Amino acid sequence: MASEYRYVNQSDCLAIHGVDDAQKFHMLMDALDIIQISKEDQEHTFRMLAAVLWLGNISFQVIDNENHVDV
Numbered sequence: 001m002a003s004e005y006r007y008v009n010q011s012d013c014l015a016i017h018g019v020d021d022a023q024k025f026h027m028l029m030d031a032l033d034i035i036q037i038s039k040e041d042q043e044h045t046f047r048m049l050a051a052v053l054w055l056g057n058i059s060f061q062v063i064d065n066e067n068h069v070d071v
Helices: 021-034 039-055
Strands: none
């Protein structure tokens, strides 16, 4: 769910009235097929996107004056 990812939930605008995200996603997948991006490359792209979104949720806090941090 988009609200779980810091990179995309900061605007508090997770949905646009009248826009069907599922339909847009299917259109994206069709477009990737049309330009002959392999299913394997599509999967790798979505895995990289997921990794970036998860990494964006990591935060660090300084725990002392010697530049040690806690994840």
